[in-house]
Amino acid sequence: MKRFKLMSTLVAFSIMLAGCASSANPTNPASTAATGNTGTPAAAVKSNLTVAYSEGGTTLDPAEANDLTSDTLVLAAYDQLVTYGIKTEDGANIANTEDIQPMLAESWEVSDDNTVYTFKLKQGVTFQSGNPVNAEAVAYSFDRVASSSSGSFLYGMAAIKSVKVVDDSTVEITLTNANHNFLQIIAMYTFSIVDQKTVEAQGADYLKTNAAGSGPFTLEKWDPATEAVFTANESYWQGAPSLSKVTMKFTKEASNRVLLLDKGDVDMAIEIPPKDVASLQSNTDLTVASNASNRILFFAMNNNVKPFDNVKVRQAINYAIPYDELLSGVMYGQAKQMKSAVASNTPGFTDAGFVYEHNLDKAKELLAEAGYADGFTFDFTLGSGFDDWEDDAVLIQAELAKIGVTMNINKLARAQFLEQQKTNNLTSYISKWTSFVNDPGYHLGFLLYGKGSSNYINYSNAEVDKLWEEANVETDAAKRTALYEQAQEIITTEAPWAYLYEYNRIVGMSNKISGYAFYPDEVIRFYPLSFEQ
Amino acid sequence: MFAYTLKRLVQMVPALLGIIVITFILSRVLPGDPAIMLAGEQAPEETVNKIRQDMGLDKPLYIQFFSYIGQLLKGDIGYAYHTGHSVASDLASRFPATVELTLASILIAILVAIPVGIVAATKKESILDHISRVFSLIGACVPIFWLGLMFIYIFYSILGWAPAPMGRISGDLNPPVHLTGLYVLDSILSGDIIALKSSLAHLLLPAICLSTGTMAIVARMTRSSMLEVVDQDFVRTARAKGLRESAVVYKHALVNALIPTLTVLGLQFGFLMGGAVITETIFSWPGIGGYVTDSILAADYAPIQAFTLVSAVLYCGINLAVDLIYGFIDPRIRYE
Numbered sequence: 019m020k021r022f023k024l025m026s027t028l029v030a031f032s033i034m035l036a037g038c039a040s041s042a043n044p045t046n047p048a049s050t051a052a053t054g055n056t057g058t059p060a061a062a063v064k065s066n067l068t069v070a071y072s073e074g075g076t077t078l079d080p081a082e083a084n085d086l087t088s089d090t091l092v093l094a095a096y097d098q099l100v101t102y103g104i105k106t107e108d109g110a111n112i113a114n115t116e117d118i119q120p121m122l123a124e125s126w127e128v129s130d131d132n133t134v135y136t137f138k139l140k141q142g143v144t145f146q147s148g149n150p151v152n153a154e155a156v157a158y159s160f161d162r163v164a165s166s167s168s169g170s171f172l173y174g175m176a177a178i179k180s181v182k183v184v185d186d187s188t189v190e191i192t193l194t195n196a197n198h199n200f201l202q203i204i205a206m207y208t209f210s211i212v213d214q215k216t217v218e219a220q221g222a223d224y225l226k227t228n229a230a231g232s233g234p235f236t237l238e239k240w241d242p243a244t245e246a247v248f249t250a251n252e253s254y255w256q257g258a259p260s261l262s263k264v265t266m267k268f269t270k271e272a273s274n275r276v277l278l279l280d281k282g283d284v285d286m287a288i289e290i291p292p293k294d295v296a297s298l299q300s301n302t303d304l305t306v307a308s309n310a311s312n313r314i315l316f317f318a319m320n321n322n323v324k325p326f327d328n329v330k331v332r333q334a335i336n337y338a339i340p341y342d343e344l345l346s347g348v349m350y351g352q353a354k355q356m357k358s359a360v361a362s363n364t365p366g367f368t369d370a371g372f373v374y375e376h377n378l379d380k381a382k383e384l385l386a387e388a389g390y391a392d393g394f395t396f397d398f399t400l401g402s403g404f405d406d407w408e409d410d411a412v413l414i415q416a417e418l419a420k421i422g423v424t425m426n427i428n429k430l431a432r433a434q435f436l437e438q439q440k441t442n443n444l445t446s447y448i449s450k451w452t453s454f455v456n457d458p459g460y461h462l463g464f465l466l467y468g469k470g471s472s473n474y475i476n477y478s479n480a481e482v483d484k485l486w487e488e489a490n491v492e493t494d495a496a497k498r499t500a501l502y503e504q505a506q507e508i509i510t511t512e513a514p515w516a517y518l519y520e521y522n523r524i525v526g527m528s529n530k531i532s533g534y535a536f537y538p539d540e541v542i543r544f545y546p547l548s549f550e551q
Numbered sequence: 552m553f554a555y556t557l558k559r560l561v562q563m564v565p566a567l568l569g570i571i572v573i574t575f576i577l578s579r580v581l582p583g584d585p586a587i588m589l590a591g592e593q594a595p596e597e598t599v600n601k602i603r604q605d606m607g608l609d610k611p612l613y614i615q616f617f618s619y620i621g622q623l624l625k626g627d628i629g630y631a632y633h634t635g636h637s638v639a640s641d642l643a644s645r646f647p648a649t650v651e652l653t654l655a656s657i658l659i660a661i662l663v664a665i666p667v668g669i670v671a672a673t674k675k676e677s678i679l680d681h682i683s684r685v686f687s688l689i690g691a692c693v694p695i696f697w698l699g700l701m702f703i704y705i706f707y708s709i710l711g712w713a714p715a716p717m718g719r720i721s722g723d724l725n726p727p728v729h730l731t732g733l734y735v736l737d738s739i740l741s742g743d744i745i746a747l748k749s750s751l752a753h754l755l756l757p758a759i760c761l762s763t764g765t766m767a768i769v770a771r772m773t774r775s776s777m778l779e780v781v782d783q784d785f786v787r788t789a790r791a792k793g794l795r796e797s798a799v800v801y802k803h804a805l806v807n808a809l810i811p812t813l814t815v816l817g818l819q820f821g822f823l824m825g826g827a828v829i830t831e832t833i834f835s836w837p838g839i840g841g842y843v844t845d846s847i848l849a850a851d852y853a854p855i856q857a858f859t860l861v862s863a864v865l866y867c868g869i870n871l872a873v874d875l876i877y878g879f880i881d882p883r884i885r886y887e
Contacts (some may be wrong), residue, residue, distance in 0.1 A: 068722065075633040076589075084591035088635075122814040167602045170596050226635050242634040243645055243837030244718050267717055269835045273700065274716055275817060277708050403848075433583030433850040440587060440596075464593060471595035 027550050065549040066263040067531070069542070070275040070287035074242030076249040079225040080159075080210035081166035086288075087266070089207045089541045091240065093148075094187040094248050094264065096210030096231030099137055099156065100201055101473035104535050110309060111535035113424040116160035116365055117203040121193050122151055122211055122232070123189075132196035132493055139187040143255045145213035146230045153183040157213040169208040175460065176203040196493055209540065210314040234259045234545040244268060248544070260533075279304065279526045285549060288542070291405075292352035298526050305506040309536040310354050312361040313452040315407075317516035319412065321477040323445045326396075330388035332513040335372040337381035340418045352524060356517035358506045359466055363520075364537060366458040368503040371510035372517070381421050389537070393422025399447040400427050401435030407448050408517060437476050448518070456538045458502040459489055466509055477514035481505075552878070556871065563867045565862070570653050572624070574859040575616055583850035601774040606632075619856070628860070629853025633845055638857045641842060646861070647732025648719060652830070653823045654733070655754050656762035657787055657816060663765045665812070668773025672781065672808075674828035683770060690767030699760045699833035705758060714752050716834045721749045757834040761827055765819045772815050783807075809880055817873035821866045 032495055050163050075087035082396040083092045086130040088283045103117030107498065120126075143151040160181045163169040169321040177197040182190045193200060203209070213230035224230070235248035246266040252258045267284060279287040282299055287437055290298065290306065298306050318325035319335065345353055354362065357369035385391060400411050407427075415425045425446075430438060445451050451472075467486050468478040480504045489501035510517075523540055533546040586603040594602075603609050607618065622629065628638045671683040706713035719734050720726055727738035727746040734750035738745075755823040780786060781804050791804045828840035839858065877884045 074634065079635075084593075117768070167605055168590055168594060168598065171593075171598045172600065241644065241837070242636065243641075243648075243842065244835075245722070265722060267722065267835075269717060270832055271835065273714075274833070274835065275704065277703065278715055278717065280709075281708065282713065283717065431583065432848060433588055436587045436592060437582055437584045438725055440584075440599075472593065492624075508819075 026140065035479045043455065048219070065551055066265065067260050067261050067549050068265045068267060068284045070267050070269045070278055070284040070489075071400070071442065072268070072270055072272065072275070074244075075246070076242070077226050077239070078237070078240060079166075079227050080207055080231075081163045081169040082339075083207055083225075083307045084168045085244075087268075088542060090120060090544075091229070091237070092207040092231075092244060093233070094231040094235040094544050095229035096207070097122050097143075097151075097233050098205055098209055098211065100205045101282045102127075102202075102205055102537065105177065107163065109361050110307065111426065111533075112309065113535060113537040115202055115205075115538055116414040119357060121205075122156075125307055131461070133193045135193070135200065136184070137189045137191070139189070139280050141187060143232055144253075145216070145230065146251055147213055147216050147230065150211050151211060151232050152186050153189045154186075155214045156211055157181045157183050157187045158217075158324050159211045161211065162212065163208055172203055172206065172208050172405060172454070175455070176200050176277070196378050196491065198284065198455050198495070199455050199460055202457065206454060206539070235264060242268065245421055250339070252397045256545075257544050261544060264544050276397055276526075280383050284527070286525065286542075288522040288525050288533060292350040292522070292524065295350060295352055295524060305529050305531075307525045307527065307534060307536065308522040309354055309537075310363055311452070311521050311540060312363050312456060312538045313450055313521040313523070313540070314359075314361050315410070315448060315518040315521065316356070316359075317410075317446065317448055317518055318444075318475045318517070319514060320442075320444060320445045321478070321514055322442075324389055325388065325394050326446065328388045329389060329439055329512055330384045331394075333374075334381040334384035334388065334390075334421070335418070335423075336513050336516045337377045337384065338414070338423070338483075339374070339422055339518070340376050340413055340417050341374075341518075342376065343413055344410055345519055348413070349519060349521075350520040353519040354522070356520050357510075358517070359509050359515065360458045360502070360506055361453075361520055364453070364456050364458055364461065366499040366502040368506050370503060371507040374513075374517075376417075378417070378421055379383050382530045385421060385423075395424040395426065397445045398425045398427050399435065399444045399446065400439060401432050401439075401449070402429060404450070410448060442474050442476055450521070452538075452540065454539060458506070459486065459498075462486055462502070462509075463490075466514065475511075475514060477512075479508060479512060482508050494521055552875070556875070559871050559874075564805060564866075566817065566867065567863055570859060571620075571856070572616075572858050576612075577618060578852045578855050579612060579615075581850075585850040585852060587853065588849050589804040607703065631785055631846065631850035631851055633645055633851045633853045633854075634842075637886045638854045639856065642839070642857060642861060643732070644837045645837055645842050649824055649827055649831070651719075651733040651735065651754065652757055652761060652827055652836060652838060655735070656823060657757035657765060657820060659762040660765040660769050660819075661816070663762075664769035665773050668770045668812075669777060669800065669805060671770070671774040672777030680774075682873050683774070684884060687770045688803060690763040690770075693763060695760055695763070695829045696833060698763060699757070702760055703833070705800040713756050716756070718835055718837055719750055719753050720746060721753075724749050726750075753834075754755075757830050757836055760834075761823060761830045765816075765823065768815055768819065769812055771814050773808065776811045777804060780804045780808045808878060810877060813873055813876060814881065820869055821862070823867065824862060844879045 044251045060446060067486065071087050073087045075091055076085055077083055077088050078091055080092045080096055081459050083089050099122050100118050102113040102115050103119045104111050105114040108230055122139060124140045126135055126137045128135055128250040128388055139153060145151060164173045177193045177195055180193045180195045184190050210231060216230040234251055234254045236251050238247040239266055245268060248264040250262045272291045276290060276298065278284045280298060290292060295306055295308060298304055302351060319332050345355060357372040358367055360367045360416065395508040400407060409430040409545055415427060418425050439454060451465060461484065464472040466473060466477050468483045485505040487500045489498045492498040521534060527534065530550045531547060533548050580695045586606060586608060590599045590602050607615060631641050634641055641872065667683045671680040674680055703716050707716060713723060724746055727734055727743045728741040730737045730740050735754060738747035738750055786799060787805055789799045795851050827838055828844050831838040831841040843858045
């Protein structure tokens with residue numbers, strides 16, 4: 019009896035609760051049904067684009083963004099002072115990172131010693147809040163980058179000394195020294211111009227989860243677990259975008275992104291696995307854009323650790339890499355042979371010095387010359403998270419075994435791998451790299467310059483360092499390129515790495531999408547896209 | 552019973568304290584540096600150091616611990632760097648998703664497995680019994696990721712019956728009014744039929760997928776405990792006094808056989824809450840499992856700690872609830 023009472027009380031209570039709930043929101047279900055939950059909403063609205071992404075992003079703050087999804091979110095909502103131009107190569111649109119175009123800055127002047135840039139802002143441009151885009155906002159935005167956690171190093175890379183407001187529409191940026199990468203760097207998402215007044219009114223944390231820019235899209239929703247939704251900023255100063263709504267769906271499982279695209283449930287999907295390209299290409303409703311990216315993959319050998327301190331041993335490893343097998347077997351042809359430490363898309367690239375091919379006899383010969391005729395054993399650290407790395411490592415291991423070299427593979431989780439890598443003590447590993455700034459100086463400065471902050475394998479060559487330093491202050495582009503070419507040739511010959519491949523950036527999309535362009539930073543700009551439905 | 556409940560609640564406190572200390576130490580002792588993960592691989596050492604300072608990770612461990620406890624006492628469970636949101640808001644959006652998935656899978660397991668177990672036990676050694684045993688074996692063995700991918704391939708890709716494996720509700724629909732966070736329940740409560748249909752359709756495949764293991768365990772558990780019970784004197788007595796077979800089985804035998812099954816279900820609930828990672832990943836289900844895995848991979852301490860704490864509380868709560876339900880099912884069990 020007691021039990022019955024309890025049960026009936028519970029039932030009565032839950033009914034009451036249900037009653038309250040529905041009466042508290044009497045209009046909501048109906049309005050839900052009217053706005054979204056009717057049968058044919060899509061037909062009435064023009065061009066909604068749904069894109070499948072793998073990761074949900076970590077921040078909306080331009081100064082802190084440093085992952086693909088966050089960068090994409092930022093570029094949809096913000097503008098920068100300048101931007102990259104577009105060139106056409108083999109029928110595909112590709113960003114030209116050397117061709118800097120005006121954006122919020124209408125024009126700029128450079129002092130004779132290349133250290134002072136004076137930007138004239140476009141008149142009448144407003145943020146989405148209605149506040150004007152003025153010199154104050156620019157200075158504020160740059161200062162935010164300087165004091166940010168992730169972006170501050172780019173401020174240093176740009177060599178910015180000070181940002182001065184001259185008048186409401188003029189900003190003067192002084193550099194510590196002439197820097198040919200300056201404009202390229204400030205065209206990045208990091209240097210987006212934020213709406214100072216809104217940020218100051220809302221508090222410092224506002225930008226982490228909200229956007230306050232002048233960009234082509236207004237952020238409706240961002241939930242890293244499910245989706246981000248943007249709607250067109252109809253009063254965008256460059257003209258309203260042709261897409262009225264962009265939904266980014268976060269779908270971690272790569273095979274699902276492929277299925278969703280194939281079935282037409284998303285209109286575009288990024289990070290398509292190479293093995294699925296062929297099957298998607300057979301779908302006549304889809305186009306697969308597979309562009310050579312700047313993302314390189316290399317087999318690094320610690321130049322301080324025996325026997326990799328011996329250049330002949332490193333060269334021998336270069337001759338033992340099964341290049342073609344990696345490209346066709348692991349990457350299904352969606353990659354390109356890497357022939358310099360610098361990506362072939364980067365201005366100033368040269369394959370001079372690249373004489374390596376899969377030749378085990380030559381490898382053995384070099385090992386014998388180095389005094390390792392019987393081979394040797396070494397430790398190799400494999401960071402998890404990338405399927406192809408493991409396949410590569412196993413194939414390389416098998417080839418090395420043929421020349422008497424034993425490669426012990428130790429697998430580490432990504433977080434541990436990055437931590438270990440930073441100790442400069444790993445004997446060998448595979449790693450990828452994409453330079454944010456498409457420039458050999460930036461690239462080599464991190465990776466192979468003696469004091470480079472990501473030179474985890476202690477490569478040090480006085481001549482390379484000298485060439486790099488000279489090029490860094492050289493203002494003549496042609497002379498600079500010549501210096502970088504020399505440096506690349508030395509590096510390739512000395513073989514601190516074995517070059518594996520340059521990844522293709524694979525984006526699958528509906529045939530009805532036009533305006534897609536590939537950017538070396540791999541971030542998709544939604545503004546130029548259009549989608550007929 | 553009130554005194555008993557209170558006693559159990561008090562006992563939870565040292566257990567939770569222990570969990571707080573252990574998770575705190577474990578998450579920091581394990582390799583992986585959150586500052587490096589946050590800075591990205593192109594950041595130079597100075598940037599990493601700056602982030603480390605900003606996050607307070609340069610301070611000694613005991614100071615970090617006390618500031619964490621201080622935060623906890625204020626009800627602040629921290630900020631998740633890898634999602635850019637506060638842990639509280641992340642948990643608020645993701646916990647209900649996992650609870651909904653787990654509840655649905657347990658419900659499916661109960662609806663399928665208990666009748667199967669009963670049939671298998673009452674028709675022991677019959678063909679039905681053998682079939683049920685083979686299926687339980689398969690259910691316990693089949694890897695969830697394989698099953699999930701197969702489900703998606705067959706029901707979404709080929710047959711087109713299931714919706715796209717993309718979250719909890721169709722992308723073009725608004726989620727139902729937020730009451731409990733469980734979409735199915737919320738749409739029933741708010742009378743949103745369209746949302747109900749869509750959220751049920753999205754829930755079905757992952758829930759079935761997740762329930763297979765539980766189903767197998769519960770079916771076998773019910774079968775064996777039923778077998779123990781049907782041989783006992785009170786069942787013979789019930790038969791002897793001329794009760795219908797259905798009354799003997801459901802009113803006398805089953806009720807007595809349910810206790811072990813209930814224990815298993817309680818444990819399974821806790822297990823599924825954290826163990827739904829694979830299902831969540833495959834179906835892009837925005838739940839807690841995937842969130843915690845990502846946090847671990849990103850060496851993001853706050854969400855790991857918060858999740859462990861919350862699930863410990865939940866686990867203790869479920870155990871307590873199960874113990875109390877024993878009393879309802881079996882009046883011989885008394886609490887002092």
